[in-house]
Amino acid sequence: MATWILNALVANESSDKLETKHLRIENGVIAELADGSSSPDTAGCDTIDGTGKLLSPGFIDMHVHLREPGFEHKETIASGTRSAAKGGFTTIACMPNTRPVIDTPDTVKLVLDKADTEGVVKVLPYAAITKNELGRELTDFAALKEAGAVGFTDDGVGVQNAQMMKNAMALAKSLDMPVIAHCEDDTLVEGAAVTEGAFSRKHGLKGIPNESEAIHVGRDILLSEATGVHYHICHVSTEQSVRLIKLGKSVGVNVTAEVCPHHLVLSDEDIPDSMDANWKMNPPLRTPRDVEACIQALEEGTIDIIVTDHAPHSAEEKAKGMARAPFGIVGFETAFPLLYTKFVKTGRWTLDFLLRRMTSDPARVFRLPSGKLEPGAPADLVLLDLANEREVNPETFLTQGRNTPFTGWKLYGWPTLTMVNGRVVWTEENGISQA
Numbered sequence: 001m002a003t004w005i006l007n008a009l010v011a012n013e014s015s016d017k018l019e020t021k022h023l024r025i026e027n028g029v030i031a032e033l034a035d036g037s038s039s040p041d042t043a044g045c046d047t048i049d050g051t052g053k054l055l056s057p058g059f060i061d062m063h064v065h066l067r068e069p070g071f072e073h074k075e076t077i078a079s080g081t082r083s084a085a086k087g088g089f090t091t092i093a094c095m096p097n098t099r100p101v102i103d104t105p106d107t108v109k110l111v112l113d114k115a116d117t118e119g120v121v122k123v124l125p126y127a128a129i130t131k132n133e134l135g136r137e138l139t140d141f142a143a144l145k146e147a148g149a150v151g152f153t154d155d156g157v158g159v160q161n162a163q164m165m166k167n168a169m170a171l172a173k174s175l176d177m178p179v180i181a182h183c184e185d186d187t188l189v190e191g192a193a194v195t196e197g198a199f200s201r202k203h204g205l206k207g208i209p210n211e212s213e214a215i216h217v218g219r220d221i222l223l224s225e226a227t228g229v230h231y232h233i234c235h236v237s238t239e240q241s242v243r244l245i246k247l248g249k250s251v252g253v254n255v256t257a258e259v260c261p262h263h264l265v266l267s268d269e270d271i272p273d274s275m276d277a278n279w280k281m282n283p284p285l286r287t288p289r290d291v292e293a294c295i296q297a298l299e300e301g302t303i304d305i306i307v308t309d310h311a312p313h314s315a316e317e318k319a320k321g322m323a324r325a326p327f328g329i330v331g332f333e334t335a336f337p338l339l340y341t342k343f344v345k346t347g348r349w350t351l352d353f354l355l356r357r358m359t360s361d362p363a364r365v366f367r368l369p370s371g372k373l374e375p376g377a378p379a380d381l382v383l384l385d386l387a388n389e390r391e392v393n394p395e396t397f398l399t400q401g402r403n404t405p406f407t408g409w410k411l412y413g414w415p416t417l418t419m420v421n422g423r424v425v426w427t428e429e430n431g432i433s434q435a
């Protein structure tokens with residue numbers, strides 16, 4: 001049976017004016033995008049009223065932590081994918097820093113099976129570069145690819161050894177797979193929890209210097225040039241990294257990069273003196289100068305895509321304070337409203353610009369079939385309410401994590417309905433729909 005989404009608003013590249021459209025879905029695929037002035041024949045079809053709502057391809061998040069297997073007290077594939085659906089995300093790529101680490105074909109398959117039976121959005125698993133993410137021995141890339149891994153990364157830690165990284169890149173290249181890197185030189189970080197900047201100076205804390213990230217970025221761009229691999233940089237946060245990525249791209253290196261909402265809307269100067277660990281994440285919130293450099297890098301295409309780095313932790317873990325709590329904040333359920341309110345409503349970005357960085361651009365970078373409102377694309381869709389302001393309330397989150405610095409922020413751009421392969425998986429009214 002066909003489904004029509006009627007009278008929805010669609011963003012447009014060439015002007016800021018939204019266009020009214022009707023969208024027809026058949027067999028889980030977008031079949032037709034009809035002009036709002038037409039009167040589609042909906043006899044025998046399901047209909048969804050999109051009046052006044054923005055219709056977008058479902059968001060694609062290429063960097064998330066679902067914590068399963070092993071850390072189910074933080075998140076599960078069930079809770080994490082529900083949270084993603086509520087945030088408007090329809091495809092998410094999960095990191096392998098679980099317990100056990102996703103470093104064998106069996107673990108890849110376990111994640112895929114769980115996602116299939118318990119998840120509500122599409123889950124793409126990454127596999128580790130090195131066994132147990134210890135940096136000592138490469139995993140079996142060919143077998144992991146065969147099992148369904150979409151790329152290799154030791155996210156959570158940097159690959160410290162350059163030869164190890166070069167070998168990983170050469171092997172990934174031979175399999176036509178990307179290497180995704182958490183860039184961090186351990187020798188420069190040692191025990192620090194916040195960036196080197198105003199906050200660390202004020203409180204006499206050891207700071208994480210910008211070059212701890214950028215040294216890996218520079219090293220790996222050279223290794224990517226040498227091996228030809230598609231090298232994708234995780235959560236870029238510094239002006240220095242941006243400079244190096246720009247240089248790499250200018251000489252034709254196959255490098256792409258991502259940035260998180262929190263690194264675009266917060267700096268170290270926003271961290272409260274209470275040292276609340278909900279402001280602790282890796283990389284740390286950097287200086288206002290770095291924030292502006294990251295925004296501009298996204299604007300000029302040096303940074304390609306937006307990801308959340310959704311990193312849930314339990315309340316007990318986050319209560320340990322700035323020095324001892326784990327790094328990471330949740331991201332799915334605030335990502336779009338934050339960016340829409342801070343960059344689109346203020347007039348700095350067009351709506352189309354923001355949507356592309358969360359839909360068609362990640363699809364292009366990672367060669368996914370979704371991310372477009374085009375006939376033939378999977379009907380992975382989200383409807384959003386741009387008109388009503390609402391406060392961020394972690395008690396309403398579907399993620400198990402409550403670790404967000406955005407509590408109480410008043411934002412616009414809340415999802416109201418999320419659809420995966422033509423099936424409604426979440427609505428604001430009724431929550432998650434069971435299969």
Ligand SMILES: NC(=O)N[C@@H](CC(=O)O)C(=O)O
Nearest residue numbers: 065155156281282311327328
């Ligand atoms: N980003 C974070 O602060 N934490 C991530 C690890 C990571 O993304 O490096 C986590 O797994 O908790």
Ligand SMILES: [Zn+2]
Nearest residue numbers: 155156182234
């Ligand atoms: Zn990381």
Ligand SMILES: [Zn+2]
Nearest residue numbers: 095155156309
């Ligand atoms: Zn991460």
